[in-house]
Amino acid sequence: MLQPSAEQAPLIAAIDLGSNSFHMVVARTSNGEPRILERLGEKVQLAAGIDEDRQLSEAAIQRGLDCLGRFAQMVNHLPEGAVRVVGTNALREARNRQEFIRRAERILNHKVEVISGREEARLIYLGVSHTFPGMDGRRLVVDIGGGSTEFIIGQHFESQLRESLQMGCVSFTQRFFRDGKITPGSHAKAYTAARLELMSIEHGLRRLGWQQAIGASGTIRAVGLAIKGAGYGNGEVNREGLTWLKHKLFKLGDVEKIDLDGVKPDRRAIFPAGLAILEAIFDALELSDMTHSEGALREGVLYDLLGRHHHEDVRERTLNALVERYHVDLEQAARVETKALEAFDQVAADWDLDPERHRELLGWAARVHEIGLDIAHYHYHKHGAYLIEHSDLPGFSRQDQQQLALLIRGHRRNIPRHKFEELSDDGARLTRLCVLLRFAILFHHIRGPQEAPAVRLKAGENSLHIEFPEGWMERNPLTSADFAQEAEWLKRIDFDLSVR
Helix, strand or coil: CCCCCCCCCCCEEEEEECCCEEEEEEEEEECCEEEEEEEEEEECCHHHHECCCCCECHHHHHHHHHHHHHHHHHHCCCCCCCEEEEECHHHHHCCCHHHHHHHHHHHHCCCEEECCHHHHHHHHHHHHHHHCCCCCCCEEEEEECCCCEEEEEEECCEEEEEEEECCCHHHHHHHHCCCCECCHHHHHHHHHHHHHHHCCCHHHHHHHCCCEEEECCHHHHHHHHHHHHCCCCCCCEEHHHHHHHHHHHHHHCEHHHCCCCCCCHHHHHHHHHHHHHHHHHHHHCCCCEEEECCCCHHHHHHHHHHHHCCCCCHHHHHHHHHHHHCCCCHHHHHHHHHHHHHHHHHHCCCCCCCCCHHHHHHHHHHHHCCHHHHCCCCCHHHHHHHHHHHCCCCCCCHHHHHHHHHHHHCCCCCCCHHHHHCCHHHHHHHHHHHHHHHHHHHHCCCCCCCCCCCCEEEEECCEEEEECCCCHHHHCHHHHHHHHHHHHHHHCCCCEEEEC
């Protein structure tokens, strides 16, 4: 039975598991628009708990889980599809992210997705563009997070260039201001490190150009308010204010002495690092001022969630662009997708497959399973899997891409059993999806619009029985041989395929 969609649910929610803070917004939908009912945020500083071996400490994990325990009271009763939880740079970096994710999902009762830096940038821009007054020209949006900084140039609701750099107010605090002292030397080191990071993207940003610069983070908001408190602006960040603020911090000399308008006590420790990064951005991009937007990643996640339920799913556009770029045979892909979903509907209940999430994943895999042919026919399933796993695919989480890549990797010849088993919780179901995809591809091995017979499928725990119309297999010896070979391949993963 289908779960209620976000459109049908009384409430929807977005949770942003940032490197510095965790944020949650809860909204009610009305005429396709969210009306924010609740905003919650807590400083967790997940990035501060990552050691040199890129392991999250138990203390950092517990800080995050304690925060989510408080968030959970508002969302763990909501239906699947009404809540989206995204993790950013700290979880991208942590080698033991799965330990945190497993425990977090148990608390929230919702799936946690880890998104790429460029996907984070896309969602940030979506949040800004929906919550900031419209304009005709291009916008530059900057978000200084705890572990990474995102840069986006876009127009209206569409981002045109998205970049993510490995610099953030928490990670730079750990590198340059660990002792809490604020000196010209420590500031210069942080500033120089940021300028070096910016060198890889500043030319591309400036070549595209923008008419307005917007900041979308707590750091930029705090800097703007501190500058306003000193009488150098109305809440925006400007060069005169940055210069004053830098020298003010030098005079204070210690994060414990920071007592500025707009800088909350829990932000004091990371404030000097954020200021150094922001000054480097102003200099590299030759900015004169930057306005702050209240909308950011969590609002972007909310609007993206709404779009998925109003047939404006960016993932569909991403897949359409992918099949066009790699010259996929659209008719063959459509035939395979139709047959795979027909098979899914017959066995979903017996195989405990989610009628929404797993069905969607199978459809995607059927649509793009041949993209590797544009590279080479030899091992094209491996080429396709690599492209899916390592491309920037707007709308897809890292888990989405990993699972999709695995289905494409396993759609022909040997199924890499150990890779499926590594997914633990979903490995068995993903293997079953792979079997269905392989069935659909074999069924349409002979390309063309020829009439295909109706078949009946019966699923066991590790078996699939396929029943063709009487005499059909005898009249189609190539298909018969294909399925006999397929049965041999599946024996290697202890799966029984029988055909009659």
